[in-house]
Amino acid sequence: MREIKVGLGTCGISAGGNPVFQTLKDEIEKHKITIDLKETGCMGMCYEEVLVEVVDNGKSFLYSKMTSDKAKEMISKHIIDGNPIEDWIVKSEKITKEESFLKTQKRIVLRNCGVIDPGSIDEYIEHDGYKAIEKVLKGYSQEDVIDIIKDSGLRGRGGGGFSTGMKWMFANRAKSEKKFIICNADEGDPGAFMDRSVLEGDPHAILEGMMIAAFAVGADEGILYVRAEYPKAIFRLKEAIEKCKQKGLLGKNILNTGFNLEMRIKEGAGAFVCGEETALIASIEGKRGMPKFRPPFPANKGLWDEPTNINNVETFANIPWIILNGAKAYNSLGTEKSKGTKVFALAGKIKKSGLAEVPMGMTIKEIVFDIGGGIKDDKEFKAVQMGGPSGGCIPASMSDLKIDYDEINKTGAIMGSGGMVVLDETTCMVDVAKFFLTFTQNESCGKCTFCRIGTKRMLEILTRITEGKGKIEDIDLLIDLSNKIKDSSLCGLGQTAPNPVLTTIKYFREEYEAHIIDKKCPAKKCPALITYKVVEDKCIGCTLCARNCPTNTIDGNKKEVHFINQEGCIKCSLCFSSCKFDAIEII
Amino acid sequence: MTEISDLDKEVKKFEEKLRIDGKKRGALMSLLQAAQETYGYIPKEVIYKINEEADVPVADIYGVITFYAQFRMEPMGKNIIRICEGTACHVNNAKNILASIENELKIKVNETSEDGFFTLLSVACIGCCSLAPVIMINDETFGSLTPDKTVKILNQFKKKEGVKK
Numbered sequence: 034m035r036e037i038k039v040g041l042g043t044c045g046i047s048a049g050g051n052p053v054f055q056t057l058k059d060e061i062e063k064h065k066i067t068i069d070l071k072e073t074g075c076m077g078m079c080y081e082e083v084l085v086e087v088v089d090n091g092k093s094f095l096y097s098k099m100t101s102d103k104a105k106e107m108i109s110k111h112i113i114d115g116n117p118i119e120d121w122i123v124k125s126e127k128i129t130k131e132e133s134f135l136k137t138q139k140r141i142v143l144r145n146c147g148v149i150d151p152g153s154i155d156e157y158i159e160h161d162g163y164k165a166i167e168k169v170l171k172g173y174s175q176e177d178v179i180d181i182i183k184d185s186g187l188r189g190r191g192g193g194g195f196s197t198g199m200k201w202m203f204a205n206r207a208k209s210e211k212k213f214i215i216c217n218a219d220e221g222d223p224g225a226f227m228d229r230s231v232l233e234g235d236p237h238a239i240l241e242g243m244m245i246a247a248f249a250v251g252a253d254e255g256i257l258y259v260r261a262e263y264p265k266a267i268f269r270l271k272e273a274i275e276k277c278k279q280k281g282l283l284g285k286n287i288l289n290t291g292f293n294l295e296m297r298i299k300e301g302a303g304a305f306v307c308g309e310e311t312a313l314i315a316s317i318e319g320k321r322g323m324p325k326f327r328p329p330f331p332a333n334k335g336l337w338d339e340p341t342n343i344n345n346v347e348t349f350a351n352i353p354w355i356i357l358n359g360a361k362a363y364n365s366l367g368t369e370k371s372k373g374t375k376v377f378a379l380a381g382k383i384k385k386s387g388l389a390e391v392p393m394g395m396t397i398k399e400i401v402f403d404i405g406g407g408i409k410d411d412k413e414f415k416a417v418q419m420g421g422p423s424g425g426c427i428p429a430s431m432s433d434l435k436i437d438y439d440e441i442n443k444t445g446a447i448m449g450s451g452g453m454v455v456l457d458e459t460t461c462m463v464d465v466a467k468f469f470l471t472f473t474q475n476e477s478c479g480k481c482t483f484c485r486i487g488t489k490r491m492l493e494i495l496t497r498i499t500e501g502k503g504k505i506e507d508i509d510l511l512i513d514l515s516n517k518i519k520d521s522s523l524c525g526l527g528q529t530a531p532n533p534v535l536t537t538i539k540y541f542r543e544e545y546e547a548h549i550i551d552k553k554c555p556a557k558k559c560p561a562l563i564t565y566k567v568v569e570d571k572c573i574g575c576t577l578c579a580r581n582c583p584t585n586t587i588d589g590n591k592k593e594v595h596f597i598n599q600e601g602c603i604k605c606s607l608c609f610s611s612c613k614f615d616a617i618e619i620i
Numbered sequence: 621m622t623e624i625s626d627l628d629k630e631v632k633k634f635e636e637k638l639r640i641d642g643k644k645r646g647a648l649m650s651l652l653q654a655a656q657e658t659y660g661y662i663p664k665e666v667i668y669k670i671n672e673e674a675d676v677p678v679a680d681i682y683g684v685i686t687f688y689a690q691f692r693m694e695p696m697g698k699n700i701i702r703i704c705e706g707t708a709c710h711v712n713n714a715k716n717i718l719a720s721i722e723n724e725l726k727i728k729v730n731e732t733s734e735d736g737f738f739t740l741l742s743v744a745c746i747g748c749c750s751l752a753p754v755i756m757i758n759d760e761t762f763g764s765l766t767p768d769k770t771v772k773i774l775n776q777f778k779k780k781e782g783v784k785k
């Protein structure tokens with residue numbers, strides 16, 4: 034059997050996957066070749082997109098950075114003539130170029146991503162799909178399932194890290210005729226995309242995880258809350274639910290066991306705070322997404338005041354694997370208190386940007402350098418941002434830190450959902466803090482005074498520091514405000530919003546001081562503190578910068594040294610990035 | 621002409637949904653989403669229609685509309701550009717991409733171009749961080765952008781759509 038698979042997750046598509054797919058389709062028809070052409074989800078190696086895998090007699094050849102032209106050539110040389118084009122292949126029996134990216138990974142959550150066609154329920158079933166729910170419905174009691182999940186040591190992957198088994202137990206014990214199960218697919222951390230990849234690449238695994246949870250807690254209605262910015266994920270889930278209904282895996286009397294479960298999707302409408310569970314529930318009820326005081330926890334009083342169990346996408350995707358392989362197989366991976374694997378979304382200034390699933394306890398260095406290939410353009414590694422707006426920046430000096438929930442918490446950052454944005458010497462840490470405060474200040478629902486106004490004041494202080502108007506007392510003022518906001522906010526948004534500021538002050542205080550005392554931005558990022566200049570002996574007068582300048586503030590004739598009029602300069606950096614002769618400097 | 625009757629059909633569909641779902645609990649957000657899908661924004665009349673049909677106070681409807689970034693009360697351009705200003709895009713100089721779009725289309729974030737062809741919005745993350753900086757035009761995502769590439773994409777888009785008309 035021969036098949037060609039094209040990675041058409043959102044990442045594959047944005048890298049130009051659709052035209053590649055179309056070309057392959059046309060070529061296959063044109064040459065009347067018998068071969069299956071399929072789409073699959075994100076394979077994790079986003080930095081090599083567009084990825085095309087050829088499977089021939091059980092042998093796999095993974096082509097990277099494909100274009101329509103290359104696809105045409107690949108069909109003629111490899112598929113028709115039988116000569117694989119080795120230069121373009123990153124992984125095959127013979128070629129191990131991407132060994133370092135893959136070698137230490139352990140794929141549980143991502144087991145099917147980039148492997149199966151997410152639109153085909155049959156392929157999911159062929160890959161052990163829906164075996165776990167069958168095993169559960171036909172052989173286990175609710176308590177059995179809860180015990181297995183408890184024993185596995187699985188902790189919620191949505192950020193909090195609460196024991197999943199315990200959570201299920203609380204919801205199970207709550208007495209009510211009606212219970213709900215909710216999947217939190219709001220993935221709000223700007224810079225994280227693990228959940229999107231699983232939603233797009235293996236939607237059935239999430240549905241199966243939810244089914245098992247529904248059985249364990251005694252729920253008969255499931256809702257997936259998906260953020261509106263993920264149209265492809267929504268499409269995939271809708272399709273998957275429809276197919277499950279057709280196969281009798283959702284609805285009444287599932288697999289003839291008397292178990293009933295309905296499932297539906299609720300689209301978010303663009304509010305970060307709705308990732309918080311009580312706000313999410315309010316949003317499903319059609320209201321403004323305002324968080325509520327807990328207790329009562331959703332397990333006792335959730336959606337429509339009924340007991341509700343809510344878990345994250347990645348949490349659910351782990352469940353079928355744990356049921357099939359046993360708690361032991363899972364808890365033998367990881368560290369003492371953080372079991373199993375975690376998917377990290379590597380992004381920012383890293384060479385190999387993509388998804389990596391590794392056992393808990395791997396060090397930052399191993400992830401950034403061994404798997405991620407180090408820093409883009411071989412610049413200096415400065416820090417890694419973990420946990421998004423609720424997290425913090427862990428400096429390069431701590432890169433031997435073993436990643437698990439508790440170790441990360443000690444740094445002042447949090448594990449969060451698994452976003453890892455790598456920062457290099459050209460990233461200004463005050464600017465990063467300001468970036469996150471802009472975000473949380475915007476997204477604060479406004480219920481708690483300190484979160485609503487405190488974050489605004491913090492943003493004003495950070496803004497004046499980046500403009501060179503800061504005072505040295507501002508640093509202490511930021512710390513003081515931070516502690517007050519943490520103490521007097523109701524939900525996780527406010528309680529963690531100061532983290533990006535606190536960690537950057539803790540580890541990069543000298544950068545704050547440079548902005549305040551020397552009026553300099555060491556990373557040369559903050560517009561008010563830098564000036565763009567033409568290096569006279571390097572400029573050859575190619576006019577490129579002048580043509581690129583959005584405000585037409587660069588003067589100069591062809592073949593003559595150019596000049597930047599500072600009054601009109603908006604510090605957009607376009608001249609700097611477009612100059613081919615390094616003739617623009619930032620001072 | 622066809623465009624008008626298409627819209628009519630859509631409006632009928634929305635009104636039908638309003639009649640059927642209106643009284644269901646928790647329907648308000650999905651009704652507003654359907655309205656926005658139908659009209660491209662949420663017209664004032666629709667707010668009153670929902671108020672009557674679904675029996676939700678107008679104040680509550682406004683409350684929900686203003687809480688969520690997705691809802692708009694003014695008509696939008698024919699095509700929506702969403703520029704990502706998430707963490708990965710921010711550190712990969714998304715602001716240069718923004719500058720090039722603003723410069724090319726002569727609009728700022730939350731504005732619509734004079735010809736009504738593009739509306740520019742900013743979002744927190746498109747989930748395509750590995751290819752930062754990223755923009756989305758309607759449902760299509762474009763990654764690994766440079767200012768040059770962005771302008772090219774905008775022009776290609778105009779050309780493609782122009783031909784269709």
Ligand SMILES: Cc1cc2nc3c(=O)[nH]c(=O)nc-3n(C[C@H](O)[C@H](O)[C@H](O)COP(=O)(O)O)c2cc1C
Binds near residue numbers: 195217222308311450
């Ligand atoms: C401001 C805020 C945003 C959150 N965003 C998300 C999110 O996008 N996705 C998610 O799964 N959990 C998010 N959470 C955590 C949820 O409240 C909740 O703990 C989680 O969905 C529980 O699932 P888990 O036990 O499987 O982790 C957020 C929490 C806060 C305070």
Ligand code: FES
Binds near residue numbers: 709746748
């Ligand atoms: S940060 Fe831009 S796509 Fe995620």
